[in-house]
Amino acid sequence: MMITRVFSNLIYVASMILFLIGFYAVALRPNLIKKIIGINIMETSIFLFLIGIGNRKGGAAPLIVDGVKNYVNPLPQAVVLMALVVGVGTTALALILAVKLFEREEEEQL
Amino acid sequence: MRKLGSFLFLTLIGLFLLLTVLEMPIMGDPANPSNTVTTPRYISEGARETNCKNLVSAIMLNYRSYDTMGEMVAIFTVLAAALAILGREKAKRGLSPLKVEPSPLIKITMVIYIPFFIVFACYVAINGCYSVGGGFQGGVILASVIIIFALIFGFDEAVKKFPASKRVFFEGLAVLYFMLLGLMSLFVGGNFLNLNLFGSPVRKLFTLGLEIGIGLTSGITIASLFYILKKVERE
Structure with missing residues (x-):
């Protein structure tokens, strides 16, 4: 029972593995750029998870067409769309802070 | 030693996540809570209302x-x-x-x-x-x-x-x-x-x-x- 459930939920397992990879990079790697990449990988895993929750067997994309009754859930897709743009913002801000930090370190070494 | 510690740490988190995955309902089932609460309204009325x-x-x-x-x-x-x-x-x-x-x-x-x-x-x-x-x-x-x-x-x-x-x-x-x-x-x-x-x-x-x-x-x-x-x- 448990095993069949895991096999039908492989996307959740994949998102879990992606989350672990991202967490490893964020928490246990000293390199700042790798930490930022790790944050991005964690974000991606959450997007995959949300899209997986909204899935529906045999569902069409949420664009209303005559004669189609079975659509996937549009709500997680809208949420992920917003999260993508916010993700771009956080990544940009993190990179800019990293740049500032490197500049400061260079000044101190001189 | 540090590598072993971080590996154990990640395994612990992974185990907790795996327990959650085991409790999740089967993906794509039309009876899932995510497909039954607010979504039918969006799908049936959304195009007309907006x-x-x-x-x-x-x-x-x-x-x-x-x-x-x-x-x-x-x-x-x-x-x-x-x-x-x-x-x-x-x-x-x-x-x-x-x-x-x-x-x-x-x-x-x-x-x-x-x-x-x-x-x-x-x-x-x-x-x-x-x-x-x-x-x-x-x-x-x-x-x-x-x-x-x-x-x-x-x-x-x-x-x-x-x-x-x-x-x-x-x-x-x-x-x-x-x-x-x-x-x-x-x-x-x-x-x-x-x-x-x-x-x-x-x-x-x-x-x-x-x-x-x-x-x-x-x-x-x-x-x-x-x-x-x-x-x-x-x-």
């Missing part, structure tokens, strides 16, 4: 337009923080040449393609309610056109063609535009950002305006973030 065939756009611009507004505030805040930390790029008089001059083939191909890219971005943004697409997607395509231009023709050329004085208006417009459109609904007696009380043609116009505004502002904000980050490389 005049949007694309349900994702319908949710973003009508049912959850507060969230979209908060998101515009978020990217505006990111841009403001970036400008406060690193500052705007400056147009240099003496153009610094590229390290490697790209081949004429790439340049001519891009000159031919860029108008088509821009038309495609406008199509995706304007048609967001009636087909696959939306304001953000169109805006991101617009931003990618600017980024490709800067990568091929050089950063100084891009600064000259699309200077900060042209961008600053659209960057500041983002939040204000959304709030002004939201205030419009107060005049017909509705709540903030409640476009339901307008007639169908006026509402189509408002939705179109929202799509174009979101597209322009998000695209140009992302392009500005690219400019700010690219500036560092030159100095």
Whole structure:
């Protein structure tokens, strides 16, 4: 029972593995750029998870067409769309802070 | 020793996550809670209530337009923080040449393609309610056109063609535009950002305006973030 459930939920397992990879990079790697990449990988895993929750067997994309009754859930897709743009913002801000930090370190070494 | 410790730490977190995955309902089942609570309403009534065939756009611009507004505030805040930390790029008089001059083939191909890219971005943004697409997607395509231009023709050329004085208006417009459109609904007696009380043609116009505004502002904000980050490389 448990095993069949895991096999039908492989996307959740994949998102879990992606989350672990991202967490490893964020928490246990000293390199700042790798930490930022790790944050991005964690974000991606959450997007995959949300899209997986909204899935529906045999569902069409949420664009209303005559004669189609079975659509996937549009709500997680809208949420992920917003999260993508916010993700771009956080990544940009993190990179800019990293740049500032490197500049400061260079000044101190001189 | 440290490697072993971090490995054990990750395994522990992974075990907890795996326990959660085991408890999740089977994916794609129509009886899942995520498919039974609010979604049937969106799917059965969404197209009629919002005049949007694309349900994702319908949710973003009508049912959850507060969230979209908060998101515009978020990217505006990111841009403001970036400008406060690193500052705007400056147009240099003496153009610094590229390290490697790209081949004429790439340049001519891009000159031919860029108008088509821009038309495609406008199509995706304007048609967001009636087909696959939306304001953000169109805006991101617009931003990618600017980024490709800067990568091929050089950063100084891009600064000259699309200077900060042209961008600053659209960057500041983002939040204000959304709030002004939201205030419009107060005049017909509705709540903030409640476009339901307008007639169908006026509402189509408002939705179109929202799509174009979101597209322009998000695209140009992302392009500005690219400019700010690219500036560092030159100095």
